[in-house]
Amino acid sequence: MKSTRSKKADQIMEWTQVTVTTQSESVEAVSYILNDLGAAGVKIDDAKDFAKLKPGEYGAHGEIIDPKDIPHIATGAAVTAYYPQTVFVPEIIPTIEQRVAQLKEFGLDPGSGAVTSKAVSDENWTTAWKKYYHPVRVTSSLTVVPSWEEYQPKQPNEQLIYLDPGMAFGTGTHPTTRLMLQALEMVVRGDETVLDVGTGSGVLSIAAKLLGVSKVYAFDVDDVAVQSAVENLKLNPVASDIHIRPNDLLTGVTQMADLIVANILAEIIVPLIPQAYERLNTGGHFLCSGIIADKVALILNKLQNQGFRVEETLKIGDWYGIIAYKPFSDE
Numbered sequence: 162m163k164s165t166r167s168k169k170a171d172q173i174m175e176w177t178q179v180t181v182t183t184q185s186e187s188v189e190a191v192s193y194i195l196n197d198l199g200a201a202g203v204k205i206d207d208a209k210d211f212a213k214l215k216p217g218e219y220g221a222h223g224e225i226i227d228p229k230d231i232p233h234i235a236t237g238a239a240v241t242a243y244y245p246q247t248v249f250v251p252e253i254i255p256t257i258e259q260r261v262a263q264l265k266e267f268g269l270d271p272g273s274g275a276v277t278s279k280a281v282s283d284e285n286w287t288t289a290w291k292k293y294y295h296p297v298r299v300t301s302s303l304t305v306v307p308s309w310e311e312y313q314p315k316q317p318n319e320q321l322i323y324l325d326p327g328m329a330f331g332t333g334t335h336p337t338t339r340l341m342l343q344a345l346e347m348v349v350r351g352d353e354t355v356l357d358v359g360t361g362s363g364v365l366s367i368a369a370k371l372l373g374v375s376k377v378y379a380f381d382v383d384d385v386a387v388q389s390a391v392e393n394l395k396l397n398p399v400a401s402d403i404h405i406r407p408n409d410l411l412t413g414v415t416q417m418a419d420l421i422v423a424n425i426l427a428e429i430i431v432p433l434i435p436q437a438y439e440r441l442n443t444g445g446h447f448l449c450s451g452i453i454a455d456k457v458a459l460i461l462n463k464l465q466n467q468g469f470r471v472e473e474t475l476k477i478g479d480w481y482g483i484i485a486y487k488p489f490s491d492e
């Protein structure tokens with residue numbers, strides 16, 4: 162389970178909780194829709210996530226509580242959003258139903274798309290998202306640590322990313338994020354300049370710095386995400402010199418880079434591909450994830466047509482990540 166939560170939550174006590182019943186492949190798109198309609202945060206329950214957890218595998222080190230103790234759904238997925246009193250939820254429910262049904266047009270299975278709502282108190286929500294977060298080792302060298310937890314590295318090469326995962330997408334534990342973290346570990350050699358497109362919580366920017374890149378410029382179209390990334394950068398001294406600002410993809414960005422990372426839905430990666438090619442130095446890498454099986458061929462095709470050479474296709478569960486390389490003219 163993962164959740165996102167904006168700072169607005171600290172100021173308002175009463176919320177309307179809206180739950181959409183869907184399928185695993187659509188959770189990110191449904192979250193996007195719910196956020197787009199004014200949710201202060203979303204929480205995802207995905208039966209597939211729980212199916213992969215093994216009792217004791219994480220608990221022995223205190224990273225995560227025994228999965229069987231976490232209430233969870235047995236099949237499919239549910240995305241729950243929290244709306245402040247300023248949003249009149251009965252008015253937006255038909256729009257949610259319509260936009261979720263339209264996901265079929267993007268090749269996603271929205272499942273039943275059933276929408277339910279109920280009033281909740283701030284206290285219930287706070288407990289719901291926070292109690293399941295504990296340090297999680299996301300790659301062989303990177304561990305995400307919630308900002309309120311004490312944690313000592315268990316291995317000499319283990320590096321810590323401190324996050325308040327409540328405020329934007331990017332707890333580090335989502336498969337799409339882990340694909341990008343793995344890809345970063347594979348390509349970073351040190352001293353690179355990086356553009357992080359759709360930074361969310363800032364997790365990839367912080368990871369890139371820990372892995373030894375020199376400069377990071379991070380962007381997100383969502384002001385709440387930018388604010389959350391700014392707060393998370395403050396939790397990680399290594400990230401103090403990261404530049405971050407609101408921006409739509411790389412539109413208007415003139416900074417050249419050796420590495421561009423983007424964990425965004427495939428539909429949004431498509432227009433980013435030519436921008437990324439233009440901003441990358443030759444010999445540089447473009448890393449992207451957020452891609453479901455049905456969209457892999459489309460993205461590979463667009464990358465190759467643009468002139469990229471695909472070096473690796475990575476997979477975790479139903480999600481794919483791609484490492485693409487911009488060759489020198491004589492390669």
Ligand SMILES: C[S@@+](CC[C@H](N)C(=O)[O-])C[C@H]1O[C@@H](n2cnc3c(N)ncnc32)[C@H](O)[C@@H]1O
Pocket residue numbers: 329330331332333337338341358359360361362363364365380381382383386408409410424425426429451
């Ligand atoms: C799936 S999250 C990834 C967050 C983080 N980078 C990670 O890997 O965990 C995608 C992020 O992209 C942002 N985003 C979506 N469309 C965008 C666009 N056109 N330009 C910039 N950011 C965008 C969203 O606001 C969201 O924060």
